[in-house]
Amino acid sequence: MSLAASIAISHLLSRRRQTIVSVLGITLGVSFFLAISAMMRGSENDFMQRLVDNSPHVTVYDEYRNPRQQPVQIAFPSAIADIHGMKPRTELRGIRQYKEKLALIARRTDLQIAAVLQGQVIASFAGMTRGVSITGIKPEQMKNVSRIEHYFVTGSLESLSANPSGIIIGVGLADKFQLKMGDKLSITSPSGTIHLMKIVGLFNTGTTNYDESQTFALLNRVQNLLERPNVANRFILKLQDPQQSAVVAHQIERELGYKTQSWQEASQDLMNLVLIRNLIMYSVVSAILLVASFGIYNVISTVVLEKTKDIAILKSIGFEARDIERIFLIEGAILGLIGSISGSLVGLSFMYGLSRIAIKSPFNTTRAFLPIDWSTDQILIAIAFAMLSALFAAWLPARKGGRVRPVDILRGAE
Incomplete structure (x- = not known):
């Protein structure tokens, strides 16, 4: 010492x-x-x-971060006169050629990806109605990018493959309509078409709003329901390293042009x-x-x-x-x-x-x-x-x- x-x-x-x-x-x-x-x-x-875990690491939307320029703006970029009130051309919303773009992103080895179609419909049963969100999915893709299967009370994502007219709803929505497995729920599309869909799965995430307003069905079924054949309006991505989401989102947005948002950007607050x-x-x-x-x-x-x-x-x-x-x-x-x-x-x-x-x-x-x-x-x-x-x-x-x-x-x- x-x-x-x-x-x-x-x-x-x-x-x-x-x-x-x-x-x-x-x-x-x-x-x-x-x-x-x-x-x-x-x-x-x-x-x-x-x-x-409960939200996508990266989401690709069928929209652009900055508004697209109109033809007159492209033709006359230095024009003195400015035209206001132009209505953009009506077009079918969705990610164009989504299958090719999906395959392009899927080449990356550091992520899993799924294409979905989301829309709003009206669910009704025994005189009760409620506006809900419906998401068209492919079960084999969805289970790789979402933890929703961990919250199933009964049924599974594969239940949709066995029943093309099936629908998966939250426990909160089932309680409001007093429904159970096997019951049929009326789904009304924005165009007014009514489809009867069988309940093949119930989930409970613990988030009341989500459990009362979110539903899932097969992608091609939702495409027909919303009258948007061969269309997807979201890509959902899960990364091996969630902390790299912002970098990957920037890279994908630069490649595809569509607005791509990481979970960090979506949860800034x-x-x-x-x-x-x-x-x-x-x-x-x-x-x-x-x-x-x-x-x-x-x-x-x-x-x-x-x-x-x-x-x-x-x-x-x-x-x-x-x-x-x-x-x-x-x-x-x-x-x-x-x-x-x-x-x-x-x-x-x-x-x-x-x-x-x-x-x-x-x-x-x-x-x-x-x-x-x-x-x-x-x-x-x-x-x-x-x-x-x-x-x-x-x-x-x-x-x-x-x-x-x-x-x-x-x-x-x-």
Whole structure:
């Protein structure tokens, strides 16, 4: 053991009570840091997982990000006169030559893709009517890009293949119409055509609006229903790495020209909310560690005052200012290290206890547990911040100790 470390330990042992209080402060700071960080990050991960899993990573729409130029604007780009009120040419909406474009994107090995046709129809049963969204799908494609199959109460996506006139609806819509599996639901198209469709599947995502307004049927069936043969108006993509969605969306939009939106762009408000939430969380838990570091400052400041004569003697026998500062910095490092290790152990205990807390919502019959993030990087962040706080708290009185003038102290000068 070096001489500086030996002196630092003797100083701390000479003031055991204050040393223990300082270590406890760092311990509680680190443990609360870990407990709060694990809960916040766990809930964030759970939220992001639900957001990412329950929505497409990338969506290609049958529209353009910027309005298309009209022929007169292309023919006379520098015209002095400006024509207003032009009505665009009526055309069949949808992604043109979608099968070729679908095959082009499907060549990429980092994603799965499905073509769908979405539209609005009116569902009716026993005199009750409700506007719903219907999505035409191919089951073999849809199960690769959506988690909807995980929410099935009964039936499956393959049920549509076995029954071309089948429809899958949410539990919320079934409850409103008092329907069950095998019942027939009347679907009215925008043109007024009525089709009877058999319920072959029920899903329950837990999102009321979605469960009451979303339905699924075969793609060719919906194309006939909406009178849009051989048309798809959405491409839904799932990526191996969801964090690359923005990059992939930009690449696809540049290739196809159609508006392509990543899940990050579609959820900008939520992403900003998560960022602000993280800033608040880390500010609060960092403040706890800063408050704990004042205990270290108090202990080392007291040692400097009490050991002034000892410091003067050390400097008179050859110790320099940086040697004195090193002694007190070692004291701060020891307190910070012990507090960090004990705080990490206590924090992990808190995290385990929190992970066992079951929560039951009055709107849900199943129990859920608090989501806890167990990643090691937050432990390293807590230890690093605790050590920096401890060293900074020790540095201020260490500077004061290094500036002691032996002549003044040994002569008894004030």
